[in-house]
Amino acid sequence: MLPRFAVLSTAAVIGFAPFAVPVHGTSHQPPCGRAGTGTAVQSPVEIDRSAVCRRATPKLVIHYPSSVDGKIVFQDKAPIGGRPSEHDDIRFVIGGEGARPYITLGGERYDLANVHFHGHAEHRFAGEPFAPVEAHFVHEKAAGGRGYAVLSVLLDRRGDGRTSEHDRLFTSPPALGTSRNIRNIHLRELLPAERTTYRYTGSLTTPDEEGTYFQPVKWIVFGQRAKAGRKGLQTFRSLWPAGEGNARELQPNTPPPTIYRSPA
Numbered sequence: 230m231l232p233r234f235a236v237l238s239t240a241a242v243i244g245f246a247p248f249a250v251p252v253h254g255t256s257h258q259p260p261c262g263r264a265g266t267g268t269a270v271q272s273p274v275e276i277d278r279s280a281v282c283r284r285a286t287p288k289l290v291i292h293y294p295s296s297v298d299g300k301i302v303f304q305d306k307a308p309i310g311g312r313p314s315e316h317d318d319i320r321f322v323i324g325g326e327g328a329r330p331y332i333t334l335g336g337e338r339y340d341l342a343n344v345h346f347h348g349h350a351e352h353r354f355a356g357e358p359f360a361p362v363e364a365h366f367v368h369e370k371a372a373g374g375r376g377y378a379v380l381s382v383l384l385d386r387r388g389d390g391r392t393s394e395h396d397r398l399f400t401s402p403p404a405l406g407t408s409r410n411i412r413n414i415h416l417r418e419l420l421p422a423e424r425t426t427y428r429y430t431g432s433l434t435t436p437d438e439e440g441t442y443f444q445p446v447k448w449i450v451f452g453q454r455a456k457a458g459r460k461g462l463q464t465f466r467s468l469w470p471a472g473e474g475n476a477r478e479l480q481p482n483t484p485p486p487t488i489y490r491s492p493a
């Protein structure tokens with residue numbers, strides 16, 4: 230255990246140390262808010278792992294029960310019917326029975342409302358290709374007005390031909406605009422093993438009933454990708470015609486958001 234403890238301690242010290250900003254060609258990412266903004270920007274954004282702010286972030290604690298029930302919905306937003314549009318998605322909606330999954334962020338509680346998927350991914354790490362799919366764990370502020378905290382997990386194909394818990398959510402989708410019940414989803418298995426996160430304040434990536442992309446949203450993007458089966462990912466992506474999908478494009482924000490790296 231000692232070496233592991235030593236590594237964690239080192240990470241913690243680095244986390245509070247002054248941070249030198251590397252130069253990356255023509256791209257410019259701000260150090261700790263000097264050129265970036267903490268005000269909510271439009272999402273999604275590109276994240277440069279080498280140009281993030283390493284100051285302390287609010288403590289994230291994930292309180293997910295071992296399994297939850299709910300339903301899989303192929304959500305149909307306007308225009309209704311026909312073929313799936315860019316704002317439609319497959320989502321796991323948490324049922325009202327049993328222990329409620331939630332997170333706390335700096336002690337503030339956010340309840341998990343749904344887990345939904347975008348293909349291809351919406352967030353991208355600089356220098357890396359888009360992941361085939363991105364999962365959003367949407368948490369709603371439990372008290373004190375409307376607000377969201379979203380855990381974002383990029384999904385890659387498994388190389389061993391097997392499936393994962395993610396496949397249970399999108400491999401056999403109901404028809405557009407319909408739903409089916411599902412039981413015993415193991416939420417914690419949907420997260421990557423390594424828990425380093427990248428955080429910024431942004432917006433929802435689909436419009437609400439008023440047609441606006443709500444702000445502020447606390448984005449918590451995992452640095453490591455989780456895995457799903459090749460067939461499941463293909464099934465999900467094939468719901469939209471070739472070349473289309475339900476991902477919002479990267480948003481050009483000026484100034485860009487300050488992005489914080491939070492060690493696992």
Ligand SMILES: [Zn+2]
Pocket residue numbers: 345346347365434435
């Ligand atoms: Zn989303």
